[in-house]
Every structure is written in structure tokens, then in C-alpha cells.
Amino acid sequence: MSAGRRFPESVYSVGSEPDARFSLANERTFLAWIRTALALIAGGVALEVLGLDLHPTFRLCASVLLVVSGCATPVLAWVDWMRTERALRLSQPLSSSMLGPILTVAVAATGALVLMAILIR
Template sequence: MSSEARRFPRSVYGKGEDPDPRFSLANERTFLAWVRTSLAFVAGGLAVEALELPVSQPLRLTISLLLLLAGIAAAVQAWLGWVRTERAMRHVGSLPSSGLKLPIVIILGIVCVAVLVGLLL
């Protein structure tokens, strides 16, 4: 079995030409940064519930769920961003933009406002 046949995902590695390894490694570092961000959102969502932030229970649950949703979105962004960028590099195309960055920022903004309002009331 060739090394190309063992590489996952084949939908990415099976087409185009290998880019300069530095670019693939930079893409991988970006992927891992998004994974760390996802873990931070999930940990924050769990901490809000576990530490019983001094806000009403429904608001605390909402904040926790929004942070968990942001964690899921960041994990999806990690994978989709890596795949789309790797494909673009393999086909010497333009690098794609991200579709999930804005929703993640909006969710985080809502969480910040909710925490602020909850603490002030």
C-alpha cells in the first residue's frame, strides 16, 4: 500500500500536488489552535455551571450552553478550515475564508453581555 493510500482524508490527499511542507505544517498549527479554542469554550461552559456563577439559574444555563455551542462551532471550524485550506494549497488556488468565525464571535459577544447583565442585576 502506497503512502498516499494511507493518508487521511483521501478526499484531500488524493488530489492535487503536495504543497511546500512549511505551508501544510502552518495549516496544521492553525487547526490545532482552533482545537485549543474549542476546548477553552467547552471548559468555560462547564465552569460556568460547575462554579455557579452568581447569576440566575436560567441565565447561567444559557451562558453555559452558548459557550458549549461556540466550542462545537470552533471544532467544526478547525476541521473545515484545515480541509479547505489544504485542498486550496494542493490545487494552487486562493486560500478560502472562514464561514464560522463571525458566528463564533457573535456567540462570544452575547455571552459577554449576558454575564455582564447577570452580574449587574
């Protein structure tokens, strides 16, 4: 397959082929973020659907935060994958990812909401 016909072309049309191990590691990282997104969405749905004996407003907020985080994660993971692959192809330093800090805040906020839901019920 020629370099001009690979998707996304904006990534594969620049630089040269990096060592396959690095590209495959980048892909594994992307897939790990996808699994994380699925877990966040499943956790948010489960929290709300199970109807646990928690304060309903806090429970709903925690559920929504998990689902929104789960929906945003694949988008951010795709952007990170493209930036990393492009940097590998151009032999440039890798940029940092915003996924870790964003999900850290989201999960900590969710935990705080669930804790408050438990204490206020």
C-alpha cells in the same frame, strides 16, 4: 506512504504536495482552534458548575452557548483545514473561514448574557 492511503483521501488525492511549511502552518491553525474549543467548553462548564451568584437563567444560557460553541468549533476547524489543504495542493486562492465571525458573535453574546446576569441578580 502513497497518496491514495492518506487520510482524508478527499484532500490528499488531488493536486501535488505543497511546500511543507504551508501544510504545517495549516495544521498549527487547526490545533489552535482545537485549543480554543477546549477553552470554550471549560469556560461554559466552569460558569455553570461554580454556581456564581448570577441570575440562573442567564448564567445557564451563557454556559450552554459556550459549550455549544466549543463543540462546533472543532467541526468547523476540520472543514477549514480540509478546504485550505486542498487549496494549497491545487495552488488555488485560500477561502475565508467562518470560524472567526461565528465565534465573535458567540463570545459577544455570552458576554452580554453574563453582564445581564450580573445586573439582574
